[in-house]
Amino acid sequence: MNTIPEILSAQKVLFKSQKTKSISYRLTFLKALKKEIQSKEQDIYNALKKDFNKPEFESFVSEYGLVISELNLAIKNANKWSRRERVKSSLLTFPSKDYIYKEPYGNILVIAPWNYPFLLAVNPLIMALASGNTVVLKPSELTINTSKLISEIIQNVFPKNVVASVEGGIETSTELLAQKWDFIFFTGSVSVGKIVAKAAAKHLTPVTLELGGKSPCIIDDSTNLKLVAKRISWGKFFNGGQTCIAPDYVIIYSKVKDEFIKHLKNEIVNRYGVNPKESQDFPRIINQKNVLRLKSMLHDCNIIFGGEIDENKCYISPTLIDNPSLDSNIMQDEIFGPILPILSYKNENDIESIIWNYDKPLSLYVFSNRKTFIKHIITKYSFGGGVINDSLIHFGNNKLPFGGVGASGMGNYHGKYGFDTFTHNKSIIKRGNWLDPSLRYAPYKQQFNFIKKLFNFFS
Secondary structure, three states, X not given: OOOHHHHHHHHHHHHXXXXXXXXXXXXXXXXXXXXXXXXXXXXXXHHHHHHHOOOHHHHHHHHHHHHHHHHHHHHHHHHHHHOXXXXXXXXXXXXXXEEEEXXXXXXXXXXXXXXXXXXXXXXXXXXXXHOOOEEEEEOOOOXXXXXXXXXXXXXXXXXXXOEEEOOOOHHHHXXXXXXXXXXXXXXXXXXXXXXXXXXXXXXXXXXXXXXXXXXXXXEOOOOOHHHHHHHHHHHHHHHHHOOOOOOOEEEEEHHHHXXXXXXXXXXXXXXXXXXXXXXXXXXXXXXXXXXXXXXXXXXXXXXXXXXXXXXXXXXEOOEEEEOOOOOOHHHOOOOOOOXXXXXXXXXXXXXXXXXXXXXXXXXXXXXOOOHHHHHHHHHHOOOOEEEEOOOOHHHHOOOXXXXXXXXXXXXXXXXXHHHHHOEEEEEEEEEOXXXXXXXXXXXXXXXXXXXXXXXXXXX
């Protein structure tokens, strides 16, 4: 049972056996997974360090800690979340009792990205398992050490007919997508997301796509610019800027732009030193291919801070770009690196002309102390989710759904929302036999006017 079709076939057999619908069966594996991950905590930090020099603090905050929190939540609530739900009956179907049964989809494919290779592989797995599905996980081939460790953890905890990790590159992904799944969960780029959606459409397979986009950061002149610079620099340069919800570019009120840039430069130096290359807290770009991609984006840009590149070390320093053209390379695609373009606005029409120049982003951030300005921004523009007066932190609350809209993705997850993503709500009505009104039976002529009045009364 080593080939992809063989693994999937075995998982189909297991799911049809009904074993995964047992809550105790699910909890046994969830608890075993938690124990195994906890035993590998330092190994996880070491793997992330080897893959792209990720600091242990960031590895805990953004990967290990969130995974353990998700496991604790699933273990505590899987039983409650899986119970059938009684809903109010309609008088039009009287007499009846109405229910929603929580049913797993079946055989799930999870394709994980490289930027948060542990978190974004294991978190979807947790809720797919908690809701009673089997899973084939494809970790990223770019994070060799972390992906190998994930496969080891899964092999130690699960039989392959419950959860299997399949490593490999594009050919492996292509073969996986050629199979018929009951649900596909993908995190990654927009371009690959389209390939996944096309493959899923062939079998009418439902998908969740967690993508990205150019997430704007809007700043007016009513804020504490020093604090704003502190929070934006954290959100932008965390994980070396390789975060799907990182501020992609800043739009700041023109009269305070220079002051903001001064604070931002100071903040970068305060956090990473005069030479961030020597900092133990600043990650590297995942590989040379992405270094070259980012390097090409800097062509013809007005670099006002940073710009140092070491291709061999996969290093790009925190870099600030002043007022790039909207049709420049840096403003065409999601940056996904430690480069921050800074644009300015004089009125709200300027903001509109910039944001509506792009597809709907995964996140939006607004820094302001004006309630009317904040309300206008967050209600006018469509985006996956966001934060007022900070960045990134909405990802950390598992009581909030996380997901995109339009080109930034479809569907959502985190906490209970993740459980719901991998669960089909099956509607069931249990009809009573003690009364059987004749209104719905032919001949209809005498009942027609009465049934119309009945519908209008209850609608």
